[in-house]
Amino acid sequence: MKIIYKSFLSGCYLFEHPNFNDERGNFLKIFSNYFKKKMLKNHEIKQVNISTNKKSYSIRGMHYQNPKPEFKIVKCLEGQIFDVVVDLRSKSKTFMKKDIFKLNSKTPHLLLIPENFAHGYQTLKADTKVL
Numbered sequence: 476m477k478i479i480y481k482s483f484l485s486g487c488y489l490f491e492h493p494n495f496n497d498e499r500g501n502f503l504k505i506f507s508n509y510f511k512k513k514m515l516k517n518h519e520i521k522q523v524n525i526s527t528n529k530k531s532y533s534i535r536g537m538h539y540q541n542p543k544p545e546f547k548i549v550k551c552l553e554g555q556i557f558d559v560v561v562d563l564r565s566k567s568k569t570f571m572k573k574d575i576f577k578l579n580s581k582t583p584h585l586l587l588i589p590e591n592f593a594h595g596y597q598t599l600k601a602d603t604k605v606l
Contacts, residue, residue: 486589494583536595544590554603555579558596
């Protein structure tokens, strides 16, 4: 995976994931042990969710885990979203600062959100699916 944007919020990255196409269709690599070791600092993945949103402009979030924080990986599978991340690390230079990302199903992008961040998104199209 290739980092295409490093947020000013430390640990938050936008990645371009491998997308292999041939006459049968395509294959996306979204997660690997290498990614786990390098980017998640060997933390385990505790769950994987898919959100289906029927209407445009639906809002999901702001989500965070307390007292057991987790990394998040966000991928727009269908449609388009406007995602907002907020740094909730009280000792961080960017405490309570936000960054925004537009993700869609046409681009091979993954958003990595570090521990102790809140995140939420708004759908920009009907029938949007988010991993």
